Amino acid sequence: MSSPIQKNFVEKNAEYASKFTQGHLALPPAKKYLVLTCMDARIDPAAAFGIDLGDAHVIRNAGASAKDAQRSIIISEQLLGTKEIILVKHTGCGMLTFSNEDAHGLVKKNLGPGAATAIATLDFLPFSDLEAAVRRDVQFLKTTATVPDDVTVSGWVYEVETGKVRQVE
């Protein structure tokens, strides 16, 4: 039995596929860059950041964490030729609203001690200052041994209130 979410997914995809003309695109991103941004529901990277289909990898996680994206970034630059990283965090991010203690407490309360123990060492990577978090992640990407020096890195904030980006680093 399909859920309403699944039915919508299948119906909307059928519309998309009926007009689809880009089955010829190659695996490596044509413009050799990646965008790392947040999973936030208010961000549509292709539309807001002008990414044409086939041009760039898009990595998304809670808070646009560079550390959490390390595996994907290495694959993007070592196996698929990425030469530039655009890191975009955003105003009103959920990661500004809780602490590691809050998150671990919620897991214990809602999911029980088994779940709490299973993720006892997990860092949820929240942050309290948006622009400082952008700068810290850019610094991480520029200094980590797994991102070579010839990869260009920049850091940005996307404003969910206005749809605008601004450069931080």
Next chain:
Amino acid sequence: MSSPIQKNFVEKNAEYASKFTQGHLALPPAKKYLVLTCMDARIDPAAAFGIDLGDAHVIRNAGASAKDAQRSIIISEQLLGTKEIILVKHTGCGMLTFSNEDAHGLVKKNLGPGAATAIATLDFLPFSDLEAAVRRDVQFLKTTATVPDDVTVSGWVYEVETGKVRQVE
């Protein structure tokens, strides 16, 4: 000095922002679901999967790995109310084309022994059978202690050649 990629990003964003009318959207996803898919450049989740702005979290990493997305998934369901997960891997995925040994070998060759040592224990999470990988990740999400039983999980394949999705699990 801006790179051509950065210039394009700023110019396309200015066009987007000039027509932006959705600054009122709330932080939690309105339709309480998340889509977990690959970072692949040939996937535009909003367009291909019918996700309206504000409706769903979108998590993307190399291969649409559920294990790699664990932190983001917990935040989505424990802090932001997500009740359903749509997992979408795709044909022609880069993760089908290499082994952990290949990736570690490339890092050592291109980035040196320091980088190789820094990620010696990293699992790149490649897979050799697409549908089996979808089933394994759905099973992981359905059985892990950190995803409660009332969260609906389904697994799909997106065909980059046709733009179509099909359900696997």
